[in-house]
Amino acid sequence: MPGFEIFGDEERKQVNDVLETGVLFRYGFDGARKGHWKAKTLERELAERLGVAHAHLCASGTAALSTAMAACGIGAGDEVIVPPFTFVATIESVLMAGAVPVFAEIDETLCLSPEGLEAALTPSTKAVVPVHMCGSMARIDEIKAICDKRGLILLEDACQSVGAGYQGRALGSFGKAGCFSFDPVKTITCGEGGAVVTNDKAIYLTADAYADHGHDHIGHDRGAEDHLIIGANHRISELNAAVGLAQLRKLDWILETQRRNKAAIKDAMSGLPGITFRQLPDPDGDSATFLSFFMPDVKTARQAVKALAAGGVDGCFHWFDNNWHYIRHWNHFHTMKAAARLAVQTLANCPDYGTIATPRSDAVMQRTISMQIKLGWTDEQLRRRVEETVKILKAIV
Ligand SMILES: *Cc1c(COP(=O)(O)O)cnc(C)c1O
Numbered sequence: 575m576p577g578f579e580i581f582g583d584e585e586r587k588q589v590n591d592v593l594e595t596g597v598l599f600r601y602g603f604d605g606a607r608k609g610h611w612k613a614k615t616l617e618r619e620l621a622e623r624l625g626v627a628h629a630h631l632c633a634s635g636t637a638a639l640s641t642a643m644a645a646c647g648i649g650a651g652d653e654v655i656v657p658p659f660t661f662v663a664t665i666e667s668v669l670m671a672g673a674v675p676v677f678a679e680i681d682e683t684l685c686l687s688p689e690g691l692e693a694a695l696t697p698s699t700k701a702v703v704p705v706h707m708c709g710s711m712a713r714i715d716e717i718k719a720i721c722d723k724r725g726l727i728l729l730e731d732a733c734q735s736v737g738a739g740y741q742g743r744a745l746g747s748f749g750k751a752g753c754f755s756f757d758p759v760k761t762i763t764c765g766e767g768g769a770v771v772t773n774d775k776a777i778y779l780t781a782d783a784y785a786d787h788g789h790d791h792i793g794h795d796r797g798a799e800d801h802l803i804i805g806a807n808h809r810i811s812e813l814n815a816a817v818g819l820a821q822l823r824k825l826d827w828i829l830e831t832q833r834r835n836k837a838a839i840k841d842a843m844s845g846l847p848g849i850t851f852r853q854l855p856d857p858d859g860d861s862a863t864f865l866s867f868f869m870p871d872v873k874t875a876r877q878a879v880k881a882l883a884a885g886g887v888d889g890c891f892h893w894f895d896n897n898w899h900y901i902r903h904w905n906h907f908h909t910m911k912a913a914a915r916l917a918v919q920t921l922a923n924c925p926d927y928g929t930i931a932t933p934r935s936d937a938v939m940q941r942t943i944s945m946q947i948k949l950g951w952t953d954e955q956l957r958r959r960v961e962e963t964v965k966i967l968k969a970i971v
Pocket residue numbers: 634635636637660661663664705731733734755756757767768
């Protein structure tokens with residue numbers, strides 16, 4: 575996930591276009607902006623790149639998720655099925671909608687499994703939010719089939735997986751809406767930013783209005799715009815969109831480089847007995863931001879992640895012990911420690927988040943190690959990484 579690794583002349587040029595006009599706002603100021611519409615241009619190019627009808631930029635991936643939830647009509651008391659392996663933002667956006675996060679198990683894809691999803695369904699289930707973690711995909715066709723059969727809203731959190739696809743179709747484009755993040759640790763960055771994508775015009779128009787206080791955006795005079803709905807301010811600035819525009823145009827090169835670097839390490843590890851790899855429903859669609867593999871058990875996984883760090887192989891994560899991405903260490907969430915009482919806490923169907931168990935996910939996460947794939951490795955650094963990784967893991971398994 576190398577957005578932070580690249581900031582070049584192309585990004586500077588795009589930002590300078592904005593600085594020279596002084597128009598930092600994405601709407602209006604038509605005359606002063608000298609033809610520069612960075613947010614609008616990025617929306618058009620992103621939609622084209624992903625093969626979707628519409629894209630709407632937001633201030634962050636979290637803002638995009640909140641906007642998409644609102645646009646899909648997810649609200650008070652609705653149950654939303656989510657995986658326990660994600661970034662907390664997925665859960666926060668469900669809570670901010672007044673809805674109820676319901677946890678379902680993952681499998682060796684490291685994403686929500688269709689079996690887990692089926693087991694978590696109740697008559698109050700309104701939506702399903704699979705999260706395409708670490709650059710690769712959930713079994714999205716099977717998940718979509720269940721949603722279609724049951725009339726559930728499918729909303730993909732593809733924040734970590736821009737450029738990844740399943741059978742030639744972009745992740746984020748399978749459901750009613752999909753969300754992306756362009757924060758600095760994602761594949762491409764705006765500094766801060768995110769996007770909602772959809773093929774549904776009504777969803778797009780609601781997202782477009784919701785993210786800007788419900789404004790209709792149909793007139794030329796902003797002062798005369800009506801409020802279609804109650805909304806929020808989830809707008810991106812022209813400066814952030816300008817950075818993202820330069821980055822999106824590098825996406826193909828980024829993916830190519832990641833895939834090459836990942837393949838070199840994965841190939842070298844393939845012969846190691848006792849080590850297996852994350853299940854990829856469509857290997858060709860992997861964006862290759864991480865190489866995720868399974869150690870025999872939690873003990874060897876802990877040993878390996880320590881030994882890799884000590885051996886100079888940086889960027890390896892054992893999510894089971896880490897408090898960012900797996901439910902096990904989200905202590906604030908277990909106790910519902912919020913700044914103010916949340917709507918969910920007033921609901922009869924609010925689960926006790928302190929006692930939720932996801933044993934199948936535990937069994938997968940205990941053994942999982944993910945190695946971050948970088949763009950900036952020299953051939954020599956990559957060669958040494960491959961050598962060290964194999965040597966270290968061989969001594970453990
Ligand atoms: C990063 C991320 C988000 C939130 O994106 P921000 O732009 O940081 O708000 C949401 N979901 C997942 C899975 C993420 O990795």
